[in-house]
Amino acid sequence: MSAPEEDATPSESTPAAAPLRSGLKNPQAAVRGLGAGTLALEVIVLLLTIAPLAVIAGDRKGPAITAALVATVVAIVLAGSMKRNWAWTAGAVLQGLLLLGGFLHWTLAAVGVIFGLTWAYAMHVRRTILG
Structure with a gap:
C-alpha cells in the first residue's frame, strides 16, 4: 500500500501570502545602521586619499x-x-559623482567604483530586509 498523498493546496488556516520576516527586532534601524556604517567607512577612505593626492596628483591636486x-x-x-x-x-x-571625479584623478574613480559596488550591495540588502 502506498502512503496517502498530501493535498497540494495549503490549508485554509495558513495565510496565503505571509510576509517574510527578517528576524530583526527593528529592521529599519538595522538598515539605517548599514547605510550609515557604509558611508562612515567611505569618509575614512576619502580622508585617507588626501595625502596621496597631494603627492601624486600633479597640477590637478587642488581640484x-x-x-x-x-x-x-x-x-x-x-x-x-x-x-x-x-x-x-x-x-x-x-x-x-566620485566616478566622475576620475577626470580629476583616477583615485577618486577607484573610490567611486569600490564604494559604488558596496552601496549597490547595501541597497540590495535594504530591499531584501524591508521589502
Missing part, C-alpha cells in the same frame, strides 16, 4: 583634494540623514 573634501562632507551629512528615503538615492548619486 582633486577639494572634490575629496566635498565628497567627505556630503557623506557625513548623508550618514546622519539615513532616516530619510532620499538619502539612499543621494548616496548612489555620490558614488556616481
Whole structure:
C-alpha cells in the first residue's frame, strides 16, 4: 500500500501570502545602521586619499583634494540623514559623482567604483530586509 498523498493546496488556516520576516527586532534601524556604517567607512577612505593626492596628483591636486573634501562632507551629512528615503538615492548619486571625479584623478574613480559596488550591495540588502 502506498502512503496517502498530501493535498497540494495549503490549508485554509495558513495565510496565503505571509510576509517574510527578517528576524530583526527593528529592521529599519538595522538598515539605517548599514547605510550609515557604509558611508562612515567611505569618509575614512576619502580622508585617507588626501595625502596621496597631494603627492601624486600633479597640477590637478587642488581640484582633486577639494572634490575629496566635498565628497567627505556630503557623506557625513548623508550618514546622519539615513532616516530619510532620499538619502539612499543621494548616496548612489555620490558614488556616481566620485566616478566622475576620475577626470580629476583616477583615485577618486577607484573610490567611486569600490564604494559604488558596496552601496549597490547595501541597497540590495535594504530591499531584501524591508521589502
